[in-house]
Amino acid sequence: MAQTASNMLALGTKAPDFLLPATNFNTTFNFEECKGSKGTLVIFICNHCPFVIHVIDEIVMIANDYRVQGLGIVAISSNDIVKYPQDNPEKMADFALENKMDFPYLFDETQNTAKSYSAACTPDFYLFDNQNKLIYRGQLDDSRPSNGIPVSGSDLRNAIDSVIYNRHLNEVQKPSIGCGIKWK
Template sequence: MAQTPSNMLPLGTKAPNFNLPATNFNEIFSFEAIKGEKGTLVLFICNHCPFVLHVIDEIVMIANDYRVQGIGIVAISSNDVVKYPQDAPDKMANFALENKIDFPYLYDETQEVAKAYDAACTPDFYLFDAQDKLVYRGQLDDSRPGNGIPISGSDLRNAIDAIVYNRKMNPEQKPSIGCNIKWK
């Protein structure tokens, strides 16, 4: 299993907009449509990545914990579905249902959105403040498949808490590690 780190997009970057179809809703979503009052979490995931499968329950818990606190959340899959048919939109809809993902799970067929965010791996996390400026791009926590460290979501939760409770953001941000995005 290859381990690819995040590219660590510069902090302060304005959130790139998008218009992508949701596989678990019958509509197109833009950044503006999913944006939260206090901030927005954009994550790049896919159905088959062992790193995503390892943390998907914690991702869903974070979504449930923070949406009610003004954080918008969206997941995007940008993988090449010709070479990786398990990541096709119909399978994404099933994955969302099976994992109780009730926030938009979008399909980036052209991979333009992944490129705009400089996404490199799954999972890759981007947290924007209320002004749509990037304040966190890093890991969920130190847990990885097989390393024995319990999943806590601590790094991402601390970053979201900083936005929600108007605290100072930790400038030390570790890159996420996961499977590389499957480029065309």
């Protein structure tokens, strides 16, 4: 399984906007509509990546734990569906339903959104504060498929706590590791 690291977009970057169709809702969403009162988590995922499958339960738990505290959450798939039909919008909707994703799962057909975020892998996490400034881009935790470390979400949860409770967040952050985005 090939491993690709995050590009580590510069901290302080303003959240790029998007307008993308949701595969699990019958509408489109932009950044403002996904935004939470305390901050916003943008996650690049896909249906078939073993790294995503390894952590999807924790991603959904984080969404459920923090949405009620004012965190907006959105997932985006930017993979080329011609070469990877398992990531097509219909299968994205099935994936969202199977994994009880109550947050928008958007399809980035042009891949322009992934490029604007400098996304490189799945999963790739971007946490913005309530001013839409990037304060965290990095890993969920140290767990990877088959490395034996339990999934805890500790790195991302710590970052989210810093946004919600106005705590200082260390700028030294470990990149996410996952499958590379499948570019056209």
